[in-house]
Amino acid sequence: MYAWSRNSALYRLSRRMMTERELADAIGRKARQKFEDISEAQVRALSVAAVEFGRTMLALDDVAYAEIRARSSARGGKSRRAIGRKLIEKGVDRETVKQALADTDDFNAALVFARKRAFGPFRKVELDEKRQAKEFSAFARNGFSFEIGKRILGMEREEAEELLADRPFA
Structure with missing residues (x-):
């Protein structure tokens, strides 16, 4: 056995x-x-x-796992809160999760999220009250703060693309 x-x-x-x-x-x-x-x-x-x-065999390391998942999830548009919750669900202890999330930036992740979902500066349709509520709700459901959502939804496309081009984890 x-x-x-x-x-x-x-x-x-x-x-x-x-x-x-x-x-x-x-x-x-x-x-x-x-x-x-x-x-x-x-x-x-x-x-x-x-x-x-x-x-x-050095193939099992929760610290390395948490750091790799945190970086890749942030690059994919996940919030710190969502990443932390997922790592804890996977069995990584809270202190390791806290250390892994120390360098993640919610603002950059929210920009990626907005680009993926065509929100804010990446929007292809006209903004109306229903659409704005939908976008704010999506940011909130995905763990981003109201301030970050408001800042991104108010940005111009050129500024957002410039920030994405300059981000450190591109």
Whole structure:
């Protein structure tokens, strides 16, 4: 069973980055399916062995995972709040999340979000009251503050494109 645990961990970690909790949950879930009459103590032991193997192979690092996900999510237009919530859901501890989010900029991420959704300066239709409410709501649902949304929705297209071109994570 331990050999299966190591091989399964190696397979999963070779396909994508995972947090320790994600790997432990996946190994536990698969062990319950694969082995009949397996006890919870055995499932936990297999999960712990898989996580230790992942650490030993240097393929499992929650700090690196959080930093990489925070940078790529911010480049993709996600807010600090949304990124933090997702990392915590994945099992990364709050202090690591806080450190990973230290360098992210909500304003740049909101600009990317606005460009993706054709909001504010990237709008292709006329602005009316309904459209403005829709855009503010989308910013709020995605974790951006009212001030950031108001600032971006009031920008001119040239200014927004210039800021996107000058952003450090382009």
